[in-house]
Amino acid sequence: MGEIPHLKTLVQRHEKSGFAVLGINTDKDAAKVKARCDESGITWTNIFDGTTKELCGAWGVSGFPTAFLIDREGVIRKTFLGIDAKELDAAIEELMKN
Numbered sequence: 119m120g121e122i123p124h125l126k127t128l129v130q131r132h133e134k135s136g137f138a139v140l141g142i143n144t145d146k147d148a149a150k151v152k153a154r155c156d157e158s159g160i161t162w163t164n165i166f167d168g169t170t171k172e173l174c175g176a177w178g179v180s181g182f183p184t185a186f187l188i189d190r191e192g193v194i195r196k197t198f199l200g201i202d203a204k205e206l207d208a209a210i211e212e213l214m215k216n
Contacts, residue, residue, distance in 0.1 A: 121203075122160065124203045125139050132210070140162060141162060142164070142173050143166055146168070146169055151164065183200065185197070185201050187206075187209050187210065187213060189216075195209070195213055
């Protein structure tokens with residue numbers, strides 16, 4: 119949850135460019151996840167993957183947080199295990215140039 123403030127900044131900075139964040143959560147209680155998202159002011163879509171972790175398995179997620187930078191054509195351009203704000207920002211800026 120520590121990356122949320124930075125993700126909020128990215129969403130605001132790139133809101134007119136088609137940039138989007140999608141969250142996937144694997145906690146055990148969907149109601150608690152929704153409450154935390156509401157309390158944190160998260161505006162992007164969050165999918166509850168529950169204890170089955172089907173989405174995480176399909177995407178090969180092995181740890182949290184994991185981030186995928188995906189271009190407009192749906193091609194994964196970069197994968198981050200752990201989110202370094204400077205590295206993420208640089209990768210987003212480079213992708214937005216194209």
